[in-house]
Amino acid sequence: xxxxxxxxxxxxxxxxxxxxxxxxxEHCHCEEKFLKLADEAWMxxxxxxxxxxxxxxxxxxxxxxxxxxxxxxxxxxxxKIMIKSKCEEYKNTLKEFFSSKY
Numbered sequence: 001x002x003x004x005x006x007x008x009x010x011x012x013x014x015x016x017x018x019x020x021x022x023x024x025x026e027h028c029h030c031e032e033k034f035l036k037l038a039d040e041a042w043m044x045x046x047x048x049x050x051x052x053x054x055x056x057x058x059x060x061x062x063x064x065x066x067x068x069x070x071x072x073x074x075x076x077x078x079x080k081i082m083i084k085s086k087c088e089e090y091k092n093t094l095k096e097f098f099s100s101k102y
Contacts, residue, residue, distance in 0.1 A: 054062070
């Protein structure tokens with residue numbers, strides 16, 4: 001019987017065997033993929049458990065640290081915006097100066 005995936009046109013085709021073998025090898029790896037997926041899931045669960053323990057042991061301290069960092073970050077961005085605004089004012093002042101001279 002001729003394998004439909006083979007394009008050689010012969011009734012006793014050896015090419016089809018290679019196609020079937022490749023197809024079989026691709027599916028044989030699915031068990032390994034599932035085991036790899038299980039390992040990844042295990043690591044994700046472990047990470048969540050570790051996070052819960054860290055939260056339990058150091059949650060209050062980490063909360064205070066997060067608050068300090070968040071406030072400082074907010075101030076940093078306010079400062080950046082203010083500097084950008086001052087730079088724009090400076091550029092506009094220069095533009096007006098040179099526009100009035102020429």
